[in-house]
Amino acid sequence: MKKTKNFRDVIAKSPCVFVIGVAGDSGSGKTTFTSAVREIFGENLVSTITLDDYHTLDREERKERNVTPLSPEANNFELLREHVSMLKRGLPIQKPVYNHKNGRFDPPVPFSPKKIIILEGLHPFATEELRSLMDFTVFVNPDKDVKYDWKIRRDVGERGYKKEDVMAELKARSVDYELYVKPQIEYSDAVIRISNSRYGKRVQNMRNVYNVTLYQNRLDKTIKNINLNFNLFSINSLADRNFLFEFHRTNTDKRRLGALSLDGEFSFDVIRSLEKNIEKQTGVTPVSLYSGKEYVTATEMVQLLLSWRIINKRIAIEEESGDGFCV
Ligand SMILES: Nc1ncnc2c1ncn2[C@@H]1O[C@H](COP(=O)(O)OP(=O)(O)OP(=O)(O)O)[C@@H](O)[C@H]1O
Numbered sequence: 001m002k003k004t005k006n007f008r009d010v011i012a013k014s015p016c017v018f019v020i021g022v023a024g025d026s027g028s029g030k031t032t033f034t035s036a037v038r039e040i041f042g043e044n045l046v047s048t049i050t051l052d053d054y055h056t057l058d059r060e061e062r063k064e065r066n067v068t069p070l071s072p073e074a075n076n077f078e079l080l081r082e083h084v085s086m087l088k089r090g091l092p093i094q095k096p097v098y099n100h101k102n103g104r105f106d107p108p109v110p111f112s113p114k115k116i117i118i119l120e121g122l123h124p125f126a127t128e129e130l131r132s133l134m135d136f137t138v139f140v141n142p143d144k145d146v147k148y149d150w151k152i153r154r155d156v157g158e159r160g161y162k163k164e165d166v167m168a169e170l171k172a173r174s175v176d177y178e179l180y181v182k183p184q185i186e187y188s189d190a191v192i193r194i195s196n197s198r199y200g201k202r203v204q205n206m207r208n209v210y211n212v213t214l215y216q217n218r219l220d221k222t223i224k225n226i227n228l229n230f231n232l233f234s235i236n237s238l239a240d241r242n243f244l245f246e247f248h249r250t251n252t253d254k255r256r257l258g259a260l261s262l263d264g265e266f267s268f269d270v271i272r273s274l275e276k277n278i279e280k281q282t283g284v285t286p287v288s289l290y291s292g293k294e295y296v297t298a299t300e301m302v303q304l305l306l307s308w309r310i311i312n313k314r315i316a317i318e319e320e321s322g323d324g325f326c327v
């Protein structure tokens with residue numbers, strides 16, 4: 001039987017630098033939803049850039065000018081474009097550094113490209129020029145009340161801000177969010193919406209159970225032999241907790257998307273069969289992100305489904321690129 005090539009080795013040898021843009025508001029779950037990609041390929045192949053480093057104004061200057069970090073005025077899109085373009089060509093950059101502790105800029109640091117670069121931030125593909133450099137785009141879009149809950153929990157609990165100040169900041173940002181961040185949804189290969197779970201606040205707060213919907217375009221092309229089977233027998237026989245799968249088609253202003261909604265908790269078996277498929281298809285073993293868990297949440301399922309879709313795109317590029325030509 002023909003053995004699948006180890007796709008991690010294929011990527012390591014490939015000249016292609018694959019850029020994933022992940023857009024969303026501060027604390028919207030960008031890092032959470034791309035963690036599976038980082039885990040599967042490992043830190044030798046994947047590096048992440050946080051776009052806060054490309055602010056042009058420090059905290060003080062933003063305050064003086066009454067500008068939010070979401071405004072284009074507070075961000076250097078041109079430098080970002082230049083840097084992404086260099087990284088895609090395999091060239092090192094001097095990356096700026098925004099220091100969240102003091103709200104000022106530290107000296108730039110040398111940054112060399114790895115084969116997969118994740119660009120996380122407010123505006124990774126806000127301009128046409130940036131979009132032309134992206135190989136895969138994701139928008140993470142928690143509902144307002146979910147986003148507010150997370151932000152308050154983090155900024156009050158971990159960063160010592162007062163709740164009233166966090167609320168005022170969220171309110172001040174909302175206009176610019178609609179104007180400058182949210183429009184990227186129309187240019188996203190995948191949009192992740194996170195809503196309150198229909199199973200109630202108790203499981204939501206205790207076990208991070210949310211209703212997560214993955215919106216995607218139909219693919220023009222998929223790689224061969226993609227196998228994404230769920231074992232309905234074991235899902236059904238082993239489940240002792242509530243869960244939901246739902247698929248529907250939906251329209252945005254410009255396109256028609258498929259929306260897969262998951263909610264609740266699934267027995268580990270379900271995610272294990274997805275992991276096995278990724279192992280089989282990519283030759284990368286072990287893929288065991290959730291080992292030791294009895295149940296996985298909708299968020300964890302979507303992390304894996306999203307990484308599967310991203311890997312699919314990366315393999316398609318490799319198949320199309322032949323010898324060294326990165327499309
Ligand atoms: N799907 C989720 N389920 C439960 N909690 C979540 C989820 N996504 C995010 N959170 C909560 O929100 C916090 C921020 O998430 P995360 O770090 O992924 O966001 P981010 O968009 O990468 O943030 P930043 O803008 O600071 O880089 C997490 O620490 C967690 O408390």
Ligand SMILES: O=C(CO)[C@H](O)[C@H](O)COP(=O)(O)O
Pocket residue numbers: 025026027052059069070099100101103121122
């Ligand atoms: O939107 C943000 C992150 O995406 C931050 O608010 C922005 O980077 C400014 O950071 P700070 O509040 O630490 O000055």
